[in-house]
Amino acid sequence: MRVLTCLTEDHNLLLVALAALICVVGSVVLNRLFDKTRRSSARARLPWLFLGAMAGGATIWCTHFVAMLAYQPGVEVAYAPVLTGLSLLVAMVACGLAIGLGAMRFRHAAPVGGAVFGLGVTAMHYIGMSAFTADALVIWAPAYVIASVIAAVAGGAAAFHIATDDRPWRRPVLAPLLLVLTIVALHFTGMGALTVMPLAPSADATLLSDADALLAASVAAIGFLILGTAVASYALEEQTERLSRDRLSALIEGSVDGMVVVADGKVRLANHAFTELCGVQEGRTIGSPIEDWIEDVVSLQPGLLMQSRVRARDGAPVPVEIAVREETTGAKGAAVYIYAVRDLRSRLAQERRIAHLARNDSLTGLPNRTSFLEKLERLATNAHGFALLAIDLDRFKEVNDLYGHAVGDRLLAHVADHLKAATREGEFVARLGGDEFVALIPIVERMDAHAAAERLRQAISTPLEAEHAELQCGSSIGIALWPDDATEPSVLINDADLAMYRAKSSLTTDICFYEGAMDEAVRQRRRITLGLRDALENDRFELHYQLQASVETGDVTGFEALLRWRQEDGSYISPADFIPLAEETGLILPIGEWVLRRACAEAAGWDRPHRIAVNLSPVQLSHVDLPRLVHQILIETGLAPHRLELEITETAMISDMERTTHILRQLKLLGVSVAMDDFGTGYSSLSTLRAFPFDKIKLDRTFMSELDGGPQSKAIIRAVLALGESLDIPILAEGVETHEQLTFLREQGCDEVQGYLLGRPRREAVDRTSVADDTSKVA
Structure with a gap:
């Protein structure tokens, strides 16, 4: 009742209301500044601590001073300026200490800071009261003084403790209310401890003078100015942080990966991609521990790309890949982390598919x-x-x-x-x-x-x-x-x-x-095929030349180029064994080109312009680029076209007579001569001769080997020679090995011969004009 009587009877209620307004506004601002200081990094804490000390001290002092101006004990009063200024300084220092201690990380830091705040407010109040002077006797009631101190310390500790509680209504509403009650309880309980007994009563002492009203208004204005500065600073900082959060939110929302910002172990910001991974609505993850959503989050290390799983609320855990970055330092020294969470389901499914396709x-x-x-x-x-x-x-x-x-x-x-x-x-x-x-x-x-x-x-x-x-x-x-x-x-x-x-x-x-014995032939064919490729790549083929001579004069008319495949042991594989395989595998094309190019190049270097005869495979003859290839080789080697004779077999023309004839005509236009090889062993000799004007016919060697076997072979040879004479096509007989065979051919009018009788094939062509000495005067 003494406190209430003091409030209602000894105070000007208008100024009390002004003091209360200052107290309420200042308490709200002080609470916000304390929270800002507590959540700031150590580097950014000092400016907020200074601002909190200034705003809090000014709030307490202005509330006290305006309330003191509202006090009307019935005598003229005055205030010592030094002690009054000292009380303001004590209020600011006490608020700074209280905020600094309350923002520390040790246990019960907030209540300790609140208790310091209460003690500081008490010191400010009683120092300010000691500046009170009047023509009266001042008596203090110790019980009320003690009660005011207890109220200030307990109220301050409770208010600061509540200010660290993030539950709704506690920090933003209850903490400022407790600060107001603390300051009010201290002041009016302390004022209730004071009894002023005037020595000389004054008739005007109970009225508010103009000077006092002006002084109260000035103090209030200064207090509100300081509080406004603090509020403006706080608002600017909040706006800056809000803009930063908005930019960060826009940034993470623009990412196709899940993005989460975590401070103090709790989700502060999460984009749509992350909430979709978690299977919840947007906003449901905010404020919850990150462990609720990501497994083994403790093992995730900043700077490393690691795999984990997201605990989805509507299904099985989702495999993810997580990158963590430490961005800033938050409240209580706890780091702020940004988690980039990538859904691995699609990639793992693709990897499984690739692995399946690989096998x-x-x-x-x-x-x-x-x-x-x-x-x-x-x-x-x-x-x-x-x-x-x-x-x-x-x-x-x-x-x-x-x-x-x-x-x-x-x-x-x-x-x-x-x-x-x-x-x-x-x-x-x-x-x-x-x-x-x-x-x-x-x-x-x-x-x-x-x-x-x-x-x-x-x-x-x-x-x-x-x-x-x-x-x-x-x-x-x-x-x-x-x-x-x-x-x-x-x-x-x-x-x-x-x-x-x-x-x-x-x-x-x-x-x-x-069965090894039956399959050995196939194995041998494979070995030969592999060997052909190796021989072609490493230039292991050779050309041997067999001499061709005129029956009438014995003069050398040319040489036939024969392909030989020499083995490492010095032996040779028969062309009858590897040429068919080369035709089956298609290797005959590069081999045939090699033979043609090498034969033309070597013939171009001979001292005498002998003709060089080169065999063409049916596979080569069917190739449309053959005329172009021959023309290119003649240009590269410098061999005169009339010195090149291309030999083809009858069977090479049967598959596509029209196409083959067209290719042969193109070759003839180049100036190259064309001879029919192995005549008499094919299927349509006469029709072939009619389809294309050959420059020479080569009688197959089988007729020479059977010449002594009966009259049939001689009759066939006579017929072929007569056919060549009637068509005006020279005839060359192959396989001549005996003088008797040569004599028969001379008697029947054969034009040219080649065979072992004239000489075996040699690595280099014999450079001479006649073979008469070697054949017992063939001419």
Whole structure:
């Protein structure tokens, strides 16, 4: 009641209301500045601490001084200026200490700072009261003084503690209210402790003078000015931070990855991509611990790209890739982190698909060559016995040619499906490419492999309904056994292939086991094919030259270039063995070009302008660029066109007579002569002679070897020579080895000869004009 009586009877209520206004506004500002200081980094804390000390001290002092001006004890009063100024300084220092202590990181820092605030307010109040002077007797009530101190300390500690609580209404509302109550309780309880007994009563002492009113207004104005400065600074800082947050929000929202800003272990900002990953509505993640959304977040280190999982609320955890960056230092020294979270589901699915494609055929879904080789290596290491089946589809090319590749792909997928269905436990089927399949079959006996092959063959032959037709493929299967046929995986594959090719060429069986003796010929063909490529790349071919001479005069008319393939041991492989293989594999084109270029180059360097004859393969003759190639070689080597003679066989013209004739005419236009080689062994000699005007006919060597065998050979030779004479085409007889053969040809009017009688082929052409001495005077 004493406090209330003091308030209602001894104070001017108008000034009390002004003091209360200052107190309320100042308490709100002080609370905001304390929170700002507490949340600022150590580097940015000092300016806010200074501003808080100024604003808080001014608030307390202005509230106290205006309230003191409102106090009317019934006597004239005055205030000592030094003590009054000292009380303002104490208020500012006390607020600075209180805010600084409350913002520290030790336990109970806020209540300790609040207690310091209460003590500072108390010191300011009683220093200010000591500046009070009047013509009266001043009596203090110690109980009220103690009560005011307790109220200030307890209220300050409670207010600062509440100011650190982020729950709704506590920090923004309850903390300022407690500060107001603390200041009010201190002041009016302290004023209730004061009793003023006038020595000489004054009639005007109870009225508010104009000077006092002006002084109160001035103090209030100064207080509000200081508070306005603090509020303006706070507002500018808040605006700057808001703009920064808006820019950061716009930045992270523009990212396709999830972006999260975390401070004090809680989500402060999250973009739409992250909330979508979490399976929640926007805003639901704000304020929650980051551990609620990201697994093993403690193990994530700034600067490293790491994988984790997001705990989605509406499904299974989402695999993500997270990059963490430490941006600034927040409240209580805790770092502010920015998490970039990338959804890995699409990439992992793509990686699984790529891994699947790397080990499986994209068309059929069967394991591919890589998987097959790995499986074969494992079996070769661990298994005791198994069979490798090399499977090739029959008549598959016909399906592609007749119905197109789309239907062919459907047929391959159909075959693959039935192969998988026919495969038993422990068996393995793969597609190597095209229409080639393989199977690995565990076996105990040899016939187990044959039974498995027959089962797979029947599965392959299952018809497919497509294009209004029933499409069906057969198969040729070669079987190689481990370890009976091979103890190396590569050799086993080769053996199975050899057996498969034998099955493909067989008319009686579709399944063949590998047999070394029967498959050695195929192996030899493969070795020769590989050797041809090596010889071509490393220039291991040679040209030998066989002399051609006139029967009538014995003069050398030219040389035929013969290709030879020398081996490392000095032996030669017969052209009859490697030329057919070169034609089958297409190597005859680069080999033929090499022969033509080398023969022309060497002939161009001869002292005498002898003619050089070069054989053309049917494959070369069918190539449309042959005339251009010949022309280019003649230009490069400098050989005169009339010195080059190209020899072709009859069979080379049969496949496409019109096209071949066109190419030969282009060659004739270059000035090159064309000879028909091996005449008499083809299928349409007379029609060929009629289709193209050859420059020479070469009689095949077989007629010379059979010359002594009976009258038929002599009759054929006479007929050919007569045909050449009637067509005005010179005849050259090959394979002349005896004087009797030469004499017969001279008697029948043959133009030219070549053979061992004139000389064997040599590495270099014999540079001479006549061979009469070597042939017992051929002329």
